[in-house]
Amino acid sequence: MEIYGLKTCDTCRKAIKALPAARFVDVRADGVPEDVMERARGAFGAALLNTRSTTWRGLSEDERAKAPEVLLADHPALMKRPLIVDGDALYLGWTGDVQKSLGVA
Template sequence: MILFGIPTCDTCRKARKTLEAAGKMVEFRDVRAAPLTGAERATFLDSFGEALINKRSTSWRQLSEDARAAAPDALLAAHPTLMKRPVLQDGEQRTLGWDKAAQAVWLG
């Protein structure tokens, strides 16, 4: 299982801690240090659509109107922290965020 996020994100830390306490092997991927590849962005956008862009984030609010008008793939390539976090992936299964639905998927 791979958890895509940033180390300073409280939700990512909470998800990782909960999953590891449940005995899950979690590989953490810092999207700042190792940005998503074009193929990963395409896969995530296919799975989650524009919900992958966190429009409530500080990063989003700091963008100009012109920058916000860019395609989601271009936005994520230029600003990896715009990604809503965490994205959890195990094989072909993926979830976005750490709500009750995501917890049910990963914790049973």
Template sequence: MRIFSLKTCDTCRKAIKALRAAGHDPVVIDVRADGIAEADLTALIDRFGDDLINRSSATWRQLSDTERAAAPHALLPAHPTLMKRPVIQNGDVWTLGWKADAQAAHLGQTSGA
């Protein structure tokens, strides 16, 4: 199991804590500190497309119109905090965010987060 996150993201910290409490030992990839490997970036974009970009973030609001028009493959390496988080990969199961559907997929139940 891998989780793409930011160490400063409260939702990511909640997800990691819940996963560990459920007995998982996720490999945590901090997208700002560690970056996103090219193969992972391609897999993420193939799986989630434009949904991977958080258009309500402060980072997005600071971008120029030209930057906003760029493809996710160009945006995310330059601005990793634009990625919606957390992204969790557990085998063939990938989830984006930490809402009830992601919790059910990885914890086998819904939990209040």
């Protein structure tokens, strides 16, 4: 299991603590492998973008109009977090439903 997120993100820290056997990948430092990102885009589409983030608010209207994959490549912190990969299953965020699905709620 891998957790993709930011080491400074409180939500990611909660997921890491609850899933100690998972491997954490900091998207700002290491990025997300293209095959994982492609699967996530297919599964979550535009929901993969965190439009409530400080990074999003700092973008110009022209930048916001770019395709989600371009935005995520240019600004990894725009990804909604955490993105959890458990075999073939993908989870986005750290909601009660995600926690229940992963057996930690």
